[in-house]
Amino acid sequence: MSNFDNRTEFRWYKIGIIGSGPAGLSAAAHAAELGVSHILFEAEDHASNTIYKYQKGKHVMAEPGILPLRSPMAFKEGKREEILGAWDEGLAKHKVNIKYNSEVVAIEGTDNSFQVKTKSGESFFCRKLILAIGLQGNIRKLGTPGENLEQVQYQLDDPKAYEDETIVVVGAGDAAIENAIALAEQNRVIMINRNEEFARCKEGNLTLVLSAIKDGKIECKYGSAPTNVEATGGDPPLKFSIKTPDGPDVIEAHRVIARLGATPPRKLVEGFGIKFPRPDPTAIPELTDKYESNVPGIYIIGALGGYPLIKQAMNQGYETVEYALGKFIEPADExxxxxKFASYSKTLKVSQVLDMIHESVPLLKTLNRLQLREFMLESDLRSPKQGEVVFQRNDYTNSFYMIVAGTVEVESLEDGKHKGWFPLPAGTFFGELGLISGRRRSSTCRAGPGCVLIEAPRRPMLKLVASQDAVRKQIDEVFLQRAIRTYLAPMLPQAELDELVAGGVQVKRYGGGEILFKEGDPPDGVYLIRRGSVMISRTIAGREVVLSYLSAGNYVGEMALLTDQPRSATVKAAVTTEAVILDSATFKRVVGRNPKWREEMESRFLDRLRMNAAMESAPDPGNIISFLLAQGVGEATDVLLIDESLCVRCDNCEKACADVHDGTSRLSREAGPTFAQIHVPTSCRHCEHPHCMKDCPPDAIHRSPNGEVYMNDTCIGCGNCEKNCPYGVIQLAPVDPKRKRPSLFSWLVLGMGPEPGREPKPKSKDIPKKAVKCDMCKDLPGGAACVRACPTGAALRVSPESFLRYTESSDVE
Structure with missing residues (x-):
C-alpha cells in the first residue's frame, strides 16, 4: 500500500506541475485531455507570469519554424495579449486544474509519493512531479556601481509609458532587442552589446534589430560594456559610463534598462533534492532523455531545463506527461x-549517437540532453575519409571542430618546411584560433583513421560559449596552451608549458586606443596578442614615434623581462584587442631553465632592437604607421595602396575593376586619404572580423578560405553592410542581368563602346540594387585586376605583416 493510500485526508494527484509557463501549461493541458488527475501550481494570480511580464504589445515569435507543435494549447506567433488570451481560453476549455497564489516552497518524499508544500501551508500529494518554474526571480544585474539606482530597471512593462527620453538598453538577447525596438517608436534608444554581433537572439529578432539600426531608429555600441551609472540630479538624471572599442564614453540618459538574462533559482531547486553538476551560476541540472532529474519521478522542463524557446518548452510539456505515465514518444526534433546523423550511421538511433557524442566530447559534457539536441540541430556530424583535408594552413575559415572518434592529424612545420604529422585524439577540439581571433588557420589538419567530427558553425558556437561558462573556460585553457606553443615557445616540453599556464595567466580586453602598458612601467608579464593588433611607440624629443605594429599571433613585453629593466616603449591597442598575459615571475623562471628558448627569445629581442633603431632614425616614421593604422590596417588582412610617386592617373585600376565586375568598379582611386606618397583608395580592407558580415540578414557575406570577403547572390539590398563598414567601401548598385557591358580590352584597344564603369546607368526603378564590394578578384587566376592593370606598378596589395616592410623601403619624407 502506498503512502497515498495511508493519507486519504490529503488530495492526491497522478501528476503535479509546478509553474504555469508555456511548458507547464502544455503539460497540464495534455494531462487534462487524457483525463489524468493533475494539479498545476502557480505562485501568481494569473497564468504564465513570464509571458505576462513581457512588455505590452510585444510580438512573440514561434520559433524554430521547422519544429511541429505538440500541445493541446494553441500557440502561434502574435502579440503578447493574443497569446495570453488564447491560453486562458485553453485553460478553461480543457478544464485544467490550476491553483493560483500557490508558491511551492518544499518537496518531500520519493517517486510515486511526493508531498508538495506551498507558502500558505497547504500540502498536496503527487505520484510524479514536473518542474517548469522558469528563471524570472533570478535576474542578472549590471554588476557596476549604480546598478540599483531608481532609473536603472531590469523589466519593461509598457514601452508606451516612456516618451521623448534617451534610454540605454543593455543586452543583446531577445528581451533586449524587443524592448529596444518597442521603445524606439517614441524615444532615442542606445543599445549596449558586449559582443560585436547579436549571437544569441532568434533569427526574426536579428532581422528586426539590424533593420532598426540600419534605418537609424536605434543606435548600437558594439563591443562595449557598462562601467558605472551615476545620478546627476538633473535632466537627464543619469550618466552612464561605458568602455567601447574606441575608449571610454559617457551617455547622458533618462533611464537604463538592462536585460541580461537570469540564472536558475538554485537554492530553491537544490532544496527539492535536485543536483547541479557544477558550481558556476549558469549550470543547469543534468537530465535524462526523458527530462527526468537525479530524483526519480521529478522531471524538469522549460527554461530551468536549458533555455528552450516557447515552442520547444510546450513540446516538452506534452512529451513529459507521456513519459511520466510510462509511455514512449519520440521528441519532436527526432x-x-x-x-542529420544519417550520413554517419543509418542503423544507430538518435539517442545512441547523442550518447556517443556526450561520452566522447568533454567540451559538450556540461550540456544536458535538451541543450545537446539543440546544439546538434545547428551543427553537422561528419565522417571524412582518411587523409581528407579538413582545412589548410592559412585558410580563412571559422568553423569549430570536435573529434568524436578516430584522430585528426595536424601538420608540423619547422622553418616553414613540412616536418611531419602529429595526431589529435578523440575528445579534443581544434579550430579555436579562427573562432576567437579571426586569423588564418595556423596549421593544415586532415582526417586520420576512423575520424568522426562535429563541425559547429561560428554563430551557434559563439552562442554556446556565451551561455556556458564551463565551455568558455575549456576553450580558453586549450587556446592559451596552443597559442603559447605556436607563437611563443614551440620547443618547450609539455611540463614547462603547463607551468607557464598554471603560473598565472590573464586574458584582458582593450578598446581601440587603450594602453596595455606605458614606457617606464615595471614589467608585469609577456603579452600574447590573441585578437586585434597593437602599435608600439616611444617618446623621442618630446613627441611620440610609432616604432612598429603587431597583429594577432605576436607577442610583446619580453624585452623588459629579459633585461630586468622598466618598459622601454608604450604599447597601445590599434583596434579592439585581447591579450593573454603570462605572469612575469613564472616566465623568467621557465626561461631560466630552458637556455634554448632563452637564446631564441634573445635573438628576436635583438632583431626588434635593430628594427626600432632603424625606425627611430627614419624621417617621421611614426606618422606613416599611425596613418596606416587609422585607415584600418590594424584590423585588415589585405589593403590596396597606391604609390602616388608612380601613379600617372590613368584610372586603369578602376576600369579594370569595372570590367571584371559587371560594369561597377569596387574602388575609387581618387577617394581616400594620402600621407606623403602613400594613398589609401576607397577599397575593401578584408578585415579580420568584417564589420559588414555581422549584420547581414540573408547571410550573403562570406570569407573564402584564402581570406577574401565577398558577397553572394542572396543579397537583398538592405544596406546594413554599407552602413556598418567604417571605411565606406561598400555601395548599393543596380543589378541588371540584361545589360551588356563593354570589356576593358575592347574599349582600350578597339575603342568600342563607352568607358567601362561609366556607361549609362539603367533608368528603370524596378531594377533592384544589391551591395557590391571588392572581392580581390578571387575567381580570377591572375589575382586582383586593379594591380594587374596598373602600368607603372603604383597599385599594390599589402598585408598587415608586410606593410611595415613597405614603409621602410619607401623613401617617405
Whole structure:
C-alpha cells in the first residue's frame, strides 16, 4: 500500500506541475485531455507570469519554424495579449486544474509519493512531479556601481509609458532587442552589446534589430560594456559610463534598462533534492532523455531545463506527461536529427549517437540532453575519409571542430618546411584560433583513421560559449596552451608549458586606443596578442614615434623581462584587442631553465632592437604607421595602396575593376586619404572580423578560405553592410542581368563602346540594387585586376605583416 493510500485526508494527484509557463501549461493541458488527475501550481494570480511580464504589445515569435507543435494549447506567433488570451481560453476549455497564489516552497518524499508544500501551508500529494518554474526571480544585474539606482530597471512593462527620453538598453538577447525596438517608436534608444554581433537572439529578432539600426531608429555600441551609472540630479538624471572599442564614453540618459538574462533559482531547486553538476551560476541540472532529474519521478522542463524557446518548452510539456505515465514518444526534433546523423550511421538511433557524442566530447559534457539536441540541430556530424583535408594552413575559415572518434592529424612545420604529422585524439577540439581571433588557420589538419567530427558553425558556437561558462573556460585553457606553443615557445616540453599556464595567466580586453602598458612601467608579464593588433611607440624629443605594429599571433613585453629593466616603449591597442598575459615571475623562471628558448627569445629581442633603431632614425616614421593604422590596417588582412610617386592617373585600376565586375568598379582611386606618397583608395580592407558580415540578414557575406570577403547572390539590398563598414567601401548598385557591358580590352584597344564603369546607368526603378564590394578578384587566376592593370606598378596589395616592410623601403619624407 502506498503512502497515498495511508493519507486519504490529503488530495492526491497522478501528476503535479509546478509553474504555469508555456511548458507547464502544455503539460497540464495534455494531462487534462487524457483525463489524468493533475494539479498545476502557480505562485501568481494569473497564468504564465513570464509571458505576462513581457512588455505590452510585444510580438512573440514561434520559433524554430521547422519544429511541429505538440500541445493541446494553441500557440502561434502574435502579440503578447493574443497569446495570453488564447491560453486562458485553453485553460478553461480543457478544464485544467490550476491553483493560483500557490508558491511551492518544499518537496518531500520519493517517486510515486511526493508531498508538495506551498507558502500558505497547504500540502498536496503527487505520484510524479514536473518542474517548469522558469528563471524570472533570478535576474542578472549590471554588476557596476549604480546598478540599483531608481532609473536603472531590469523589466519593461509598457514601452508606451516612456516618451521623448534617451534610454540605454543593455543586452543583446531577445528581451533586449524587443524592448529596444518597442521603445524606439517614441524615444532615442542606445543599445549596449558586449559582443560585436547579436549571437544569441532568434533569427526574426536579428532581422528586426539590424533593420532598426540600419534605418537609424536605434543606435548600437558594439563591443562595449557598462562601467558605472551615476545620478546627476538633473535632466537627464543619469550618466552612464561605458568602455567601447574606441575608449571610454559617457551617455547622458533618462533611464537604463538592462536585460541580461537570469540564472536558475538554485537554492530553491537544490532544496527539492535536485543536483547541479557544477558550481558556476549558469549550470543547469543534468537530465535524462526523458527530462527526468537525479530524483526519480521529478522531471524538469522549460527554461530551468536549458533555455528552450516557447515552442520547444510546450513540446516538452506534452512529451513529459507521456513519459511520466510510462509511455514512449519520440521528441519532436527526432526526425530532423535522424536526417542529420544519417550520413554517419543509418542503423544507430538518435539517442545512441547523442550518447556517443556526450561520452566522447568533454567540451559538450556540461550540456544536458535538451541543450545537446539543440546544439546538434545547428551543427553537422561528419565522417571524412582518411587523409581528407579538413582545412589548410592559412585558410580563412571559422568553423569549430570536435573529434568524436578516430584522430585528426595536424601538420608540423619547422622553418616553414613540412616536418611531419602529429595526431589529435578523440575528445579534443581544434579550430579555436579562427573562432576567437579571426586569423588564418595556423596549421593544415586532415582526417586520420576512423575520424568522426562535429563541425559547429561560428554563430551557434559563439552562442554556446556565451551561455556556458564551463565551455568558455575549456576553450580558453586549450587556446592559451596552443597559442603559447605556436607563437611563443614551440620547443618547450609539455611540463614547462603547463607551468607557464598554471603560473598565472590573464586574458584582458582593450578598446581601440587603450594602453596595455606605458614606457617606464615595471614589467608585469609577456603579452600574447590573441585578437586585434597593437602599435608600439616611444617618446623621442618630446613627441611620440610609432616604432612598429603587431597583429594577432605576436607577442610583446619580453624585452623588459629579459633585461630586468622598466618598459622601454608604450604599447597601445590599434583596434579592439585581447591579450593573454603570462605572469612575469613564472616566465623568467621557465626561461631560466630552458637556455634554448632563452637564446631564441634573445635573438628576436635583438632583431626588434635593430628594427626600432632603424625606425627611430627614419624621417617621421611614426606618422606613416599611425596613418596606416587609422585607415584600418590594424584590423585588415589585405589593403590596396597606391604609390602616388608612380601613379600617372590613368584610372586603369578602376576600369579594370569595372570590367571584371559587371560594369561597377569596387574602388575609387581618387577617394581616400594620402600621407606623403602613400594613398589609401576607397577599397575593401578584408578585415579580420568584417564589420559588414555581422549584420547581414540573408547571410550573403562570406570569407573564402584564402581570406577574401565577398558577397553572394542572396543579397537583398538592405544596406546594413554599407552602413556598418567604417571605411565606406561598400555601395548599393543596380543589378541588371540584361545589360551588356563593354570589356576593358575592347574599349582600350578597339575603342568600342563607352568607358567601362561609366556607361549609362539603367533608368528603370524596378531594377533592384544589391551591395557590391571588392572581392580581390578571387575567381580570377591572375589575382586582383586593379594591380594587374596598373602600368607603372603604383597599385599594390599589402598585408598587415608586410606593410611595415613597405614603409621602410619607401623613401617617405
Amino acid at each position: 526526425p530532423l536529427l535522424a536526417n
